[in-house]
Every structure is written in structure tokens, then in C-alpha cells.
Amino acid sequence: METTTIESAEVKAAVASLREKAPFVYGLTNYVAANLSANVLLALGAGPAIGSAPGWTGAFPAGAGAVWINGAALMSSVTPEALDEAAATAHRAGTPWVLDPVAIGAGANEYDAILGALLKHKPSIIRGNASEIAALAGGAGGSGVDSTLDSSEVIDIVKDLATRLDAVVAVSGEVDYLCDSAGRATAVRGGDARMPQVTGTGCSLGALSAAFCAVVDPFTAAAAAHAAFAAAGERAGRRASGTGSFAVAFVDELSDL
């Protein structure tokens, strides 16, 4: 499989375009990851707004350059109806949107059903860890928010799901794999073992994938986001002395890309 890195020409162009256009990107996400997600987007030049106050889900997805929806947004006052309205508004307005089905398949059936119902609004990108992607495809899930599968175990599921849903599907792990419905596929290597030890990195990857969607096509957007994370994680790992300083260095490295 082809490999994408931060040095790939299309990634360099996407990063430059994101900084130049500074798009408004709207997100519904959980409050554990919201702060890091916003800072990740700001580090690369995008202008994020997060959350669902009265009137927001019906208005902001139409004006935004892209939208991301993290399922665990349901743990704030974001109702299933608000989540649906945001996805529907984005789809109707032609705004690309990213679905991050965090913790799907971990045992909460009501939650899983709400996320599954969002697929009818045609997300441009779906991202998750191996357990989440497997669960979304109809298989068994993990426990909590951590994956009990390796990303390499679900490559075929990723390809099938991309075709079935006509979307880019990205699975993250030690190696990340990305496919679209036209058969394009790429792998992203790098990062650092401490990345999963910083809460919200996966969620922020969904947010950044959306931000890139505001300036390039979804496949390139997802590849650019994953390559940016891999590069920043690797560089941060070289100068961090623990998981606290790793998180700080990671945002520093994104802002220096």
C-alpha cells in the first residue's frame, strides 16, 4: 500500500492551503476532548467553534467550511435530534462532514443506534480506532474508548465500509490505514507510543480531518490530517519527558508544521 507522510506534495499543499484560507470549522464533540481539538485546529490556522447552544446546530453547519461530529457529544446537552440536525444541515448545504463514532460497540446499544442513524446524512470521512470501525461495520466492539483490535486486522473492513458508505474510512493505530470508495488507499506511519496516553488525540484527529476537508478533497484531507499527527507526534516524542509535556510539545509541533 502507498504511504503518505508530511513530506508528500499533496499534504504540504493542504497544510499551506489550510493556513492561508483559515476556514471556520464547526464541531460537536465531547467535553473531554473539546479543548485539545480546538487548540489543534487553531495550531494549523483553522477557526473552530464547538458545541450546541440554541440555534447553533441549525445554523453553523451551513456557514462552516466543514463540520465534525464526535458521537460522545451526546454527553453534553447535544441531543440525538441536535446531532441529526447538524449532520442533515451539513449534508443539505454541501458542507463536508466527518463522523467519529467514539466508543461505538462498547456495550451501549442505544448510543450505537443513534450514531448508526447518522450515516444516512452521508459523512465525507469516518474515522475511528480498529474496534470502533469494526463495530460500525457490524462486528464486535471493544470496551470503553480503547481498541482491543490492531488496525492491521481491519484493513478489509475499512475497504468494504468505504465502498458501502461511499465515504473515506480511516482507522488509526500503530499504522493508520485510509481508503475511499474509488479504491484509493494509503498508510500513514509514525507518531509516538504516548499519543494514546493523551486524552482526546483521536478525537482531535477527527476534528483536523474535517478542517482539511474545507480546503481539499476528503481523501487528501484525511491523509493530510493523519500525516500531520504522525509527524507532530514523532517530533514531540523526541523532546517530551512524560505524557504531560508530550501533549504540550505535540501542539507546538503542529503549530510549527
Add this chain to the structure above:
Amino acid sequence: METTTIESAEVKAAVASLREKAPFVYGLTNYVAANLSANVLLALGAGPAIGSAPGWTGAFPAGAGAVWINGAALMSSVTPEALDEAAATAHRAGTPWVLDPVAIGAGANEYDAILGALLKHKPSIIRGNASEIAALAGGAGGSGVDSTLDSSEVIDIVKDLATRLDAVVAVSGEVDYLCDSAGRATAVRGGDARMPQVTGTGCSLGALSAAFCAVVDPFTAAAAAHAAFAAAGERAGRRASGTGSFAVAFVDELSDL
């Protein structure tokens, strides 16, 4: 226009008084900015409590030294009624309170109307970026949470609004401008270009303006908060290597003021 800095006598006195009295300050804010806002207040000696659990909005504003209300609190379980109760309780108890109408004018009319209705409870200070202040005054707003106007473009609006609402009005930008209804006005210069690249800095400025209100008059409070932010931002900028380490250094510098 007169200029206020961290070296101004009234600012030095306000900082010393805040550390000495360590007031309890209550805030309703959004979960993206809540953590930074609390840490900013703690760095200067105040004791923050944030959020709306059952019974809090009717009780805490009366016992607090000051209150801040950030409109995007509506994205948590803070209902329009809870927001109104907090503002009304503060006003009735004589507790000074700060209104931060974040993202007003960005396209969500229902949200904008809820924030506008809070004005009847007489905030002591209103703060925002240029687009938000213009929208609150009845003009056009921006997109999302970022300003599409420069602070210098709204100086007249700031003066008018301060007179009309009998409140201190502060607009932040490359230069911050503050006016009160008695015609007092001051500018605050400094800060760092990375401040808007750290999520929640504006929201935290509203929180800190409230904290100072617990120990000095609202005009001095707002000036002290803006001057503290400008100084800490400038100093943090000298030793940061990206937006992640800038955020950490910014809180360090506030705690060292």
C-alpha cells in the same frame, strides 16, 4: 486615549488585592474554555466555581464576590432559564457580573436573543471581540467565534454601548479599548499574536474581569484584567516555541504577576 499597563498603580493595587482577598468567583461558561478560565483565576488567587448543577444558579451568585456569564454556557446543561436566574440572582444580591456574549451575531438568532435578554439584569462589564460588540449593539456579526472586524473600527460603538447600558464595555483585539458610562476610556496594548491561537483566552479574560470586580470597581477591574493578559501574553511569547508551550507559559506568567 489614556493607556493602562501592568505597571499602572491601580492595576498593581488590584492584583495585590485579588491575591490577598482570594474571593470566591462563580462562572457559567462553555466547556471548551472552562479549564483555562479556572486556572487563570487560580493563578491570580481567586477561587472559581464553574457550572450549573441543581440549585447552583439560584445560590452561588448571591454568595460569590463576582459572577461571569459566558453565553456559550448554553451548550452545557445550562438552560436559558438557568442563565437568567444566575444573572438575576447576581443583580438582586448586588454581586457584580460580567457578560461575555461569545459568538453573538454569528447566525444563530435564537441564541442571540437569549443573550440580549440578559442585559436587563445590568451587567457591570460586557466584553467581547469587535464582531461580538458590534452585533450586541445591533450591527452585523462575524462567523463562528472569531472576529471579522478590528477593535479600532468599533471604538465609537463601544462608547455608545457603555452609555446606553450603563456598563463598562471592553473590546479586545490587537489593541483593547475600554469605556464606561461616565466617559472614562483607556487602551491596553501588548499581548502576543499567539493569544487568539489558544482556545479560551478571550473567555478567560471575561472570567478574570469578574474576579477583579470582587475587589475593585468595574472599570478598574476590566482594565486590570486586560493589562494582566497583555503583560502575561507578551512575556509568555518570549519563551514559547509554539502555541502549546505558549498556553502553559501564559498561565505561568499570570501566576508570577
Add this chain to the structure above:
Amino acid sequence: METTTIESAEVKAAVASLREKAPFVYGLTNYVAANLSANVLLALGAGPAIGSAPGWTGAFPAGAGAVWINGAALMSSVTPEALDEAAATAHRAGTPWVLDPVAIGAGANEYDAILGALLKHKPSIIRGNASEIAALAGGAGGSGVDSTLDSSEVIDIVKDLATRLDAVVAVSGEVDYLCDSAGRATAVRGGDARMPQVTGTGCSLGALSAAFCAVVDPFTAAAAAHAAFAAAGERAGRRASGTGSFAVAFVDELSDL
């Protein structure tokens, strides 16, 4: 009273066991402290999931190794019913759970009553500052979330409460005191004066106490969590230059334990 430190044999064993078993730990907490709480657990090897999306409170406490409930979770969409369901599910499933009655006794009677009603589900550990523990025992509380009492003033209350509720009760302060219903008691010294100046450290201590409950008995779990915090706080204090870098160094030191 006996003293527990990070060098105590049972603490070393508990830390090693936590890293080895990497249990899934489920928490309901407030959004101010959620990010730090998750990062503290990840730093020591546990896998946290936080919050209440549809179906979560009825499912996750049964599958988790331990649960923590921070009262201020009520400031998100966590209803009193969801809080009760999580505690009841944990109790029924035999999952140990920690109650952190943050801000109890600060003036919001409705809130206090909701937290008090959770005691029937038999928490394994109850932790708080001196004002909170005194309020839970039926005495006067503090203001906001900060304690107006010293931990040494409530030692007798801690002992009585532990016996009455058949739970480990831990009070944190300059010195931490822990008791169980069998008469075991220990003190934990150390930490740093900047710990209360970082928002969410107390809340994170409740989360970490729960994580240790997944691998050792509740008394040892609470002692290990408090000893880990004391050691990491002390070490972080030696290299921090303000409260911002203290928070980062604190997580680093936990991840290096």
C-alpha cells in the same frame, strides 16, 4: 498515625499492578476536571471513559474495573437519575466505586440532597476536602469548591463517617488522612502548595482512587492514589516555574512513577 508514601511496598505493588492490568475505568465528572482526570489515569496505565451519553450509565459501570462519580457531573447532561443509575449499576455488578462530593455544603441544598442519596449504593471510597467531608457528615460546609477547614480538624469526622458508611473515607489537605470502617488509618504527606492552584487536581484524585480500586482493595487503593499525588506534586514542584508548568510537570511525574 501510620504514614503511607510512594515507597511503601503496597503502593509500589499497586502502581505496578495498575500498569500491568490497564483496567477500563468509567467516570461521571464535571467538564472542568474531565480532561486532567483522563490524563492522570492514562499516565498510570488505566483506560478511562468519561460522561453520560444515552445508554452509558446503565452499561459501562457493569463492564468497568471501577467507577468514580464526581457530584459536579450534574452540571453536564448527567441527570440525578443517570447519576443514581450509574451508582446502582456499579453496586449491583460488584464494581467498586468512588464518590467525590465536590462543593457539597456550599449552599445549594438541592444538589447536596442528590449527592447524599447516592450513599445508599455503598461507595467503596469517599474523598473530599475538609469542608466537603464535614458537610457530608452533617456539619457546615465551605464556600464554592475550596475548603475553609484544615484536614486535621476533621480527623474524628473521617473516622466516624468511615464506620457509619462502611467505606474508606479520605480527606485531602496539607496532610491527607484516610480511614476505613475496620479502624485502619494512614496519613499521606507531601505534595506542593501549587496543587490547589491547578483546577481539577482534587477531582483527578478521586478518579485515580477509583482506578486503583480495580486492582487492589479500597483502602490500599485510596492510599496509593494519595501517595502517588503527593510524590508527583512534590517532584513537579521542584521543576515548575508557575502554575501552568506545574500542571504539565505533575502529569509527567505521574507517568514516570
